[in-house]
Amino acid sequence: MLADADHESALQEDALAPYIGRLSREVFSRAFGLNSERLRRGADEMLHPGGEIGAVMMAAAAGLTGLTALSTTLESEAEELYGPxxxxxRFYQAxxxxxxAASAERDGDTQRGRLARTW
Structure with a gap:
């Protein structure tokens, strides 16, 4: 029950409507209405194989694994480009x-120029 802090009387049913939009009571309660019983039930659902919450947690973990691999790859590439x-x-190697190559080309041109002058 949502209560008025001053009088501890129940708030109007639509008191939170400006803040929660069109969320139903059920959705709001599931998302924000936590108490010890609901927390325990949620923990049990997470531990239960095949449960909706467990599947969401596994999907999130899998996404983080992919994110970690991507981050590692990007760090490695950045090290190659900007390392100490x-x-x-790689830029400086190229x-x-x-x-x-430019120096060899100049040397070759210079050599050709010398050869041309000696003929």
Missing amino acids: KKSKR QNRHND
Whole structure:
């Protein structure tokens, strides 16, 4: 029972309507009306295999497992890109290969230029 704090008289049936919208009494009670009996019943349902609450909990746990794996993958990729050792970062490895290739190309061009002048 919802009671007025001043007089401890029951509140009007629609007193919470502006706050809960169109939730039925049953849905509101299941979601927010907890007491020791309902908590124990809910715990029993969670432990009961095949129960709705148990299935929801398992689905949530499975989702968190996927989230944990994704987080680990992203952290690994970030480490490769932005890690503390510049030599291990993929960007700088690619930049070094590019610089080496550009240098080799220049050296080749320079060599060709020297050969052309000697002929």
